[in-house]
Amino acid sequence: MKTIYLVTGLLIAFSLISCEKFLSENASNVDGIPNSLKDLRYLLDYERDVNLFYPATLEAGTDDYCLNEQGFNGLQERFKGIYIWQDKGLSQSNWLVPYRLITRANIVLETLERLDDKNPVLRKQLEGEALFLRGTAFFYLAQSFCHPYRWGKDNRGLGLVLRLDSDVEIVIPRASLEDTYVQMLTDLKNALDLLPEYSEYITRPNKSTAAAMLARLYLAIENYEDAEKMVDIALSFNDKLLDYNSVDSLAAYPFTVNGNPELMYIAGSSDAGNYTMGRNAFVAPKAYELYEPNDLRKVVCFEKSLEGVKFKGSYYGTDVGYFSGIAVNELYLIKAECLARGKELANSTDYLNQLLQKRYKVNGFIKLSFNNSDDLLKRILLERRKELIFRGIRWMDLRRLNAYPEHAITLEREITRNSIAETIRLEPNSLEYTYLIPIEAVKFGHYEQNQR
């Protein structure tokens, strides 16, 4: 009988075991709910999505590169449409990947609210980084999927879907173009306030990064005054230029992350590689022709072969679709342009000369001088074209400058489809400068589609 009691007792003990405690053990070391600032730090260090999210659309439609017949015919359908500006909204990633980063940033911001962690410095930095990334993602999405925004003008039209919450159940329509720019500017300005002056790694943004991104944005929307303010902040952290005379022009990868003093923040587009990096993709001959014989960029950044010219001058240091990080050369060009537009000829020319001196062979460069701001501006824009090739900048510049007949150009692509040669053109201010929202997003999100 004793044993009965014993065993019965055992059985009862079984059921009384604190099941909750037994069952509350974490199931795995690899996943969990973000529960600490450390978790958020990890989320924001996820390079593949945080530093390489930039959409291919900013390079895919530019006149930086071209594909030969084989290259064009070998493209997948969704890439083909984008290459020849007859996009049907088939490529998801240009929309999905930046929004994935926005969701990541939203998770960080929501978790920060939930966490009760006593580390105000780190908190501030994380919040700043999340806002920087969200603002930048909205900025780049708007360059692909919204009509150009012009500062101080009437900007009616559709903006982006302003997702500020990670909850999937929330369904919101597209915001106005105005609100879209207000949101991204707010995010980036807040980031500027919150971010530390120096970040420990080049993959993490800091104050100068946020200022430089704002400068890029203000320039794109023709707010030259604020662009200059921002560029000044950024340059106050770093204004060192790399002398291309010291770069090994034979190297397959002339720029390294550690050996490039111009580099302030590293970022890029991996998707754009589908267009620009194939064996059958080459630098557009018209672009290559712009470099003068004693221009070092011609040998440092490019390689020539029988079939065409290849670009090898990415500041990312590896084969990546385009470099979109922050570097001093872009800041000089923004500064010069803002000064030129503000009619400060001498000052502007000085910035331009400083930059070009480091790009030409020693003794191969004669300092420029201008007596009217139009010539100066033209030259600055030309240098922008040359210096910032394969940087995702060209598309923004085309959208911005096409509004002015003196700068507007028509892009052309020569293709052979079904053995018939065709020339396809993209006229200035064409609707095709705004891509279609991917049909998969429209289908499930019921967003208003862009015009065609």
Add this chain to the structure above:
Amino acid sequence: MKNILTLTLIVFATSLQAQIKLIGQVVDSTGHSVHNASIEVLGTTIKAVSDINGGFSLSLSKNQGRLLIKHLQYDNKELSFDNTDRPILVVLKQHMRKIDEVQVSTGYQTLSKERSTGSFEFVDQKTLEARSTYGIIEKLEGLVPGLQFDNRTGKSILNIRGIATLNSLQIQPLIVLDNFPYQGDLSNINPNDIESVTILKDAAASSIWGARAGNGVIVLTSKKAQESEKWALSYSGNINTAARPNLYGRNRISTNDFIDVELFLFNNKFYDATYNNTRRNRYVFSPVVDMLYKNKNNTLSDENLERAIAELRGVNYLDELSKEIYRPSLRQQHHISLTSGTPKLSNLIAIGYDYNKGQRIGSNDSRFTAKISNRYKINEKIETTVGFNYSNQSDDAYLEVINETYQTGGGKGFIYPYARLRDEYGNALAVPRGYNLEYIESLASTPLLDWRYVPLDDLGLSYSNGRQNYVQGQVGIELKPLKGFNMSGTYNFERQLLNSTAINGEESYYVRDMVNKFSQVNGNQIIYILPQGAIRYSESAEMQSHNLRGQANYSNMWKEHQITLLVGSELSHRETFANGFRSYGYDVKRKTSIPVDYVNSYPIYGGLGSYSRIPSGDLFNSSIQRFVSFYGNIGYNYKSRYGLSFSTRKDASNIFGVKTNDRWNPLWSAGASWTLSEEPWLTNEKWIDRLVLRATYGHSGNSGGGANPLPTIYYVPPSSNNISLLQQADVARLSNPNLKWEDVATKNLGLDFSLFDRAVSGQVQFYHKRSTDLISEDFVDITTGLSTIIKNVASIDGKGFEISLATTYSFGGFSGKTTLHGTKSRSVVKVFNGNIGLGSTYANGNSTALTPLPDKELYPVFSYRFAGLNPDNGNPRGIYNGEVSEDYAKLLYDSLQNLNYHGTALPPYYGSLIQELNWGDINLRFLITYKFGHYFKKSTINYNALFTSWSGHTDFEQRWKQPGDELFTDIPSMIYPAIANRDNFFGSSDANILEGGVIRIKDIRLSYRLQFKYGKNTLRGQVFASTNGGKPLWVQNKYGIDPEYINRPPQKVYSLGISLNF
């Protein structure tokens, strides 16, 4: 270990004190041995029980007397003996109206299959022994209705009665070994140690397993210590061999055609862009293309070019590969077991050894298993059991062995079909790998290590070794304080440790390539960043599980009522750890390694890559899975005619992120049975032996579906191509507060019958499985940052029936048994709340994904509408908006409703025929399986893939070449440039969808029963020869493609074996 051995020896000693020995064998009228018959010497207390082979032995004081032989399923028999020198043969006759009383095990109780309400399948030891395999699960293929082996993906994926979940990792049934869910690798189990297998198919059978039983349960019961007065030693062994593998199953393009394509492409300047590229060193070119350029540049004469090409046309890479890399396999299996017992203490010891020389050179593996089972009856009220299983597997293989799927890299895919591994003098030759071979050969004068890849010289320089140790122990105590009442406590423990090492030897291509890539060369000077010496990667993975179960059973019978009751609770805990690391500059002999710089990036030699870090290989992993469960079961029987059963179970687990209240998931089932043949109004129908009607209903589930109110993340180490080496995390799931557990409700209706004195017996079952709230990835608005999210999206209706029919017969000296199994099982998605993607999402691919869609079966097969070839140019045509179209972009992005829906890729009809014939001591058995009613997509030519990555198909020969060809071929013409969409459209059009019907002979086995006498003992056993596997007997498609094993024709295995019982 030592103690147990000593103990066992003592036990044997006690049972060896016989004076006069009488031995014999109990068989039935068909000659099959009868196990568990009790043999009593009348007028004495001497008793024995027949063993597995029907053998028994009695220790007597006199050499004459009378025996009474009893067995549940047979009529009692009495016979006298007056001579103990000769073994006695006892032939039992089956009860007129009694059928085999099969005891099935649910893992919580054993019960009589005939009296239960649920749907069970039972596979006994004899049947298991009929096929010699390495693992236990392979033995079950084709043996029972309702259990399907889906072999389409290269490995067998099991399903019981179709699919009841949308998580492809959870389709397979739960495997239970000796009453506990088996957590280790199934390969640890020596199939010779398994006594029987029970398959639980409906809710009444399986719902006692609760939230893990939604896909059915397979219960393995290992051999146990038997109460037997005689010790028994048995040996079984076999050797198996399979010929060299058939490498031609992938239908790769012939050499001749391939060279023609290369000439065609060269003339179209296809290679110019790459050949003249600044990065040409990174691109691989075939020898033909290299020679064509040399010829163009006037460094090779036309004559030499033509001669060289003509020579290459005769080469097929696969011929040489088959000879150099492959060999016939040879596997041997040995198993010895020793049993002994007294009424108080019984033991079993078994040892098994397998050794396999694999088909690929350098590969061999072995397995050693040991098993001890012990049962000790302390007194009438307390009994203890101890079981212990050990398994040690070792697996050696060469790494980096070139094979039929070798890819060259360097912008190309499968190597050109005229690759040669040896020249005419027998010297091993280099083949391209990763870089341009001409360039690599030009580096011979630099201080770099030889950078050529010579596959045959590389053999054995890189190798791997894996050792897996597995231990399982179980202790149980059973208390029987009152009649009909017992309580048991069981603790089960498993531990599995896998240590694997991969070594790329110092001389291997792998190491030379790594060292060279990181070398910095300046004239004759070389700086090594990576040390020379082997590169070693080792990994260990450990699994531990603990289970504790307490259970109380009660059974009683009064008047015409019979009741059985059980309640219990269980705790289970399973944890895994894994870690791995990589060492450079490893000295295999001295066991030393050299530290390297993982932090800084270094330039890659010759600009063959961008700045890179030395790859590190640290790995850490752990997981914990816990369950708490309560369960109960009640069975009631009235007049042994009317049976009722009810069972219930509640599970809770620590599945991550689940809210406390959602952790518990109650499930239940109920069933009834009616034995018509026991009804008074049927007892006079002499031709009916047995007739039972069964009906059940119940719920089971699939674990793993917890809601998470907050987003979850997962941690990843930095990748070596990251800019900053920082710990990282990615988003795993967004918040999902509304997720519910999956539920599977099953109805089952069954009729068991046995007629005409057992000449015909069988079973018919109908079932209806309704799986609701099934969790699947569902498309969402990509603006959320994800393209899919996990949701309760669908309900599946699984309907089907199963028929088993067996007849036994005998004529003259022959006797035989024919068993036919047939299953129909269709799983149709009834409710689907998910979003539907574009047509191409469903038409591309090989239907190996479950893909739920409303009113379609799982694994749906879709295709684009094919409208024949264009008679002018051989372009494939489709139908868009009702019109014939060649606009492939439109055709590919057409919506789903415009595609053809053929059906499912999972056979809805399948079954087998098992034929047994006996003539004297000779037994012939064969098993034929069939599968019908499904579809598959055949592979075909993809010109774009052929041009860019060298992967061609034999369909190339059948291509359209001139007008008129469209009348007898569907294969499009070759055009330049290739259009990927054109190829994709054709490849997934209905021209390539075929019906999947297939019939194959699974096994043929011929065996001969042996019986020798030595001294006073008899040696029994059998020898057998068998084959299994091989090509199908018949396929429904006209191309003769085996739809079950696409690309990988199964090998025919020949076996020879012997088993002996002392």
